Amino acid sequence: xxxxxxxxxxxxxxxxxPNRHTQARQAALRHIAQLGPFLEGSLSTFKRxxxxxxxxxxxxxxxxxxxxxxxxxxxxxxxxxxxxxYRQLKGLIRQVTRHSRAxxxxxxxxxxxxxxxxxxxxR
Numbered sequence: 428x429x430x431x432x433x434x435x436x437x438x439x440x441x442x443x444x445p446n447r448h449t450q451a452r453q454a455a456l457r458h459i460a461q462l463g464p465f466l467e468g469s470l471s472t473f474k475r476x477x478x479x480x481x482x483x484x485x486x487x488x489x490x491x492x493x494x495x496x497x498x499x500x501x502x503x504x505x506x507x508x509x510x511x512x513y514r515q516l517k518g519l520i521r522q523v524t525r526h527s528r529a530x531x532x533x534x535x536x537x538x539x540x541x542x543x544x545x546x547x548x549x550r
Contacts (some may be wrong), residue, residue, distance in 0.1 A: 438513065448533070452526035455519045465516050466509035485510075 468487030475482045483498040485506060498506050 446533070448526040448529040452523050452530070455522040455526070457524075459516065461490075462512050462516055462519075464509050465512040466506065467513050469512060470503070470506055470510055497534050 466485070468485045470483060470485055472481035473484055480500070481511050483500070483503050483506075485496045487494055487496070
């Protein structure tokens with residue numbers, strides 16, 4: 428038997444008052460949505476024997492081990508952009524996390540203040 432959405436009990440969402448933290452978090456989430464492809468790792472050059480041009484390696488962690496991957500010259504610019512996008516993504520994730528924690532902290536502080544007010548007005 429499939430139940431209809433109206434027959435199932437849905438918990439009410441906690442009301443989050445729009446403030447600077449919700450606005451900043453929404454801005455960071457919009458920025459994340461606009462980022463292009465990303466790639467975790469660092470791009471670095473290495474000296475190729477008998478060659479005047481450097482080679483490029485992508486260094487990253489996989490299962491706790493450092494790995495390197497050769498990057499052909501025609502992909503270097505693209506891979507640089509992908510790694511730049513990844514660093515930007517990490518910063519945006521930290522922003523979203525910081526503002527989400529601030530919202531939780533504010534909610535707890537508001538509840539405590541409301542409880543104190545109720546306790547004072549009951550006398």
